[in-house]
Amino acid sequence: MIQVEHLTKRYGDKTAVDDISFQVHEGEILGFLGPNGAGKSTTMRILTGFLPATSGNAKVAGYDVFTDSLNVRKQIGYLPENVPLYHEMRVSEYLMFRAQLKGVSRKERRAKIQEALEKCGVIEVQNQIVGTLSKGYRQRVGLADTMVHDPRILILDEPTIGLDPNQIRQVRALIKELGKRHTILLSTHILPEVEMICGRVIIINKGKLVAMDTPENLISKLRGVATIHLEARGPFGQIKAGLEGVPGVLSVKGEDGTETHRFVIETDKGRDAREEIFRAFVDNSWVLLEMKKETVTLEEVFHQITTREAEEAVPGGEEPAFKGGIKETVSSLFSKIRG
Numbered sequence: 001m002i003q004v005e006h007l008t009k010r011y012g013d014k015t016a017v018d019d020i021s022f023q024v025h026e027g028e029i030l031g032f033l034g035p036n037g038a039g040k041s042t043t044m045r046i047l048t049g050f051l052p053a054t055s056g057n058a059k060v061a062g063y064d065v066f067t068d069s070l071n072v073r074k075q076i077g078y079l080p081e082n083v084p085l086y087h088e089m090r091v092s093e094y095l096m097f098r099a100q101l102k103g104v105s106r107k108e109r110r111a112k113i114q115e116a117l118e119k120c121g122v123i124e125v126q127n128q129i130v131g132t133l134s135k136g137y138r139q140r141v142g143l144a145d146t147m148v149h150d151p152r153i154l155i156l157d158e159p160t161i162g163l164d165p166n167q168i169r170q171v172r173a174l175i176k177e178l179g180k181r182h183t184i185l186l187s188t189h190i191l192p193e194v195e196m197i198c199g200r201v202i203i204i205n206k207g208k209l210v211a212m213d214t215p216e217n218l219i220s221k222l223r224g225v226a227t228i229h230l231e232a233r234g235p236f237g238q239i240k241a242g243l244e245g246v247p248g249v250l251s252v253k254g255e256d257g258t259e260t261h262r263f264v265i266e267t268d269k270g271r272d273a274r275e276e277i278f279r280a281f282v283d284n285s286w287v288l289l290e291m292k293k294e295t296v297t298l299e300e301v302f303h304q305i306t307t308r309e310a311e312e313a314v315p316g317g318e319e320p321a322f323k324g325g326i327k328e329t330v331s332s333l334f335s336k337i338r339g
């Protein structure tokens with residue numbers, strides 16, 4: 001749905017986007033992750049036809065971004081970094097104005113606006129003046145704006161920035177819902193956000209693409225191994241040997257209890273060995289009382305990596321300096337992925 005090839009953007013001698021290539025497939029929600037200044041907004045502005053590239057190609061829904069930007073804009077709903085709302089208009093007036101601007105036919109306008117109002121949960125404020133809305137509601141109106149011409153693709157630049165935790169949760173749920181009908185490219189520097197909403201993630205740092213994968217794979221690549229915890233009953237030595245023979249199992253640590261035994265198994269990264277472990281138990285008639293795969297959130301992984309820098313940055317602070325620390329994080333993430 002979106003194809004980006006060797007895209008580069010320079011501002012003078014500063015390279016904001018450096019030879020990046022990626023695709024967004026139809027129907028997916030792709031997370032575009034990176035620290036401040038990574039080049040996320042620049043890339044999005046190029047894709048939406050608001051900014052020329054220095055070199056490279058980009059196509060949106062088959063249309064060339066550089067030669068056919070009018071058609072590209074029809075396919076895209078774009079939520080820019082700073083939502084440019086007209087503060088003196090009422091919400092419904094604003095959306096009417098925007099629908100008109102986007103060429104929604106007079107006949108369809110009311111219905112499309114109604115739909116957008118409903119989807120974004122802004123019906124109750126439709127008669128309110130935009131300038132008097134809370135930030136969360138303004139963001140929702142911005143989202144309603146992106147979809148009023150029923151585009152196939154939504155490009156959302158940090159849609160949850162500046163919202164309170166409640167609003168963040170609501171907007172995330174809304175985006176997930178929108179993902180059922182639209183292809184979405186979403187930028188953020190918040191890891192849990194990506195993990196919650198996105199099927200796939202691209203990470204850029206200093207203009208360069210440093211990783212492209214599913215959130216799950218990124219985690220397992222980072223960790224190198226997946227850990228499975230077992231509680232079992234039966235002949236300890238045999239079970240341990242049996243587990244060691246399961247494909248993908250790297251190591252088995254066991255605790256020989258009188259009644260039940262505990263095992264901690266490390267398996268290949270990215271490989272889910274649970275089914276084969278289960279079969280080993282069935283084939284040998286051992287009793288499996290519990291099997292649990294250790295799950296790590298992307299945030300925990302990032303936290304682990306950033307903790308040192310964060311502790312240094314915030315003396316005695318419980319909260320890591322996420323925005324500051326993440327710069328280090330993405331590079332460490334990259335070197336880990338490469339290594």
Ligand SMILES: Nc1ncnc2c1ncn2[C@@H]1O[C@H](COP(=O)(O)OP(=O)(O)OP(=O)(O)O)[C@@H](O)[C@H]1O
Pocket residue numbers: 011014015016034035036037038039040041042043081189
């Ligand atoms: N108009 C401009 N002129 C010069 N440099 C610019 C311009 N716009 C952006 N840049 C630079 O390009 C780089 C990428 O900026 P961009 O806004 O794309 O980053 P971002 O990933 O969106 O960051 P953030 O998370 O802070 O929004 C930054 O170093 C920025 O300073």
Ligand SMILES: [Mg+2]
Pocket residue numbers: 040041042081157
């Ligand atoms: Mg930005």
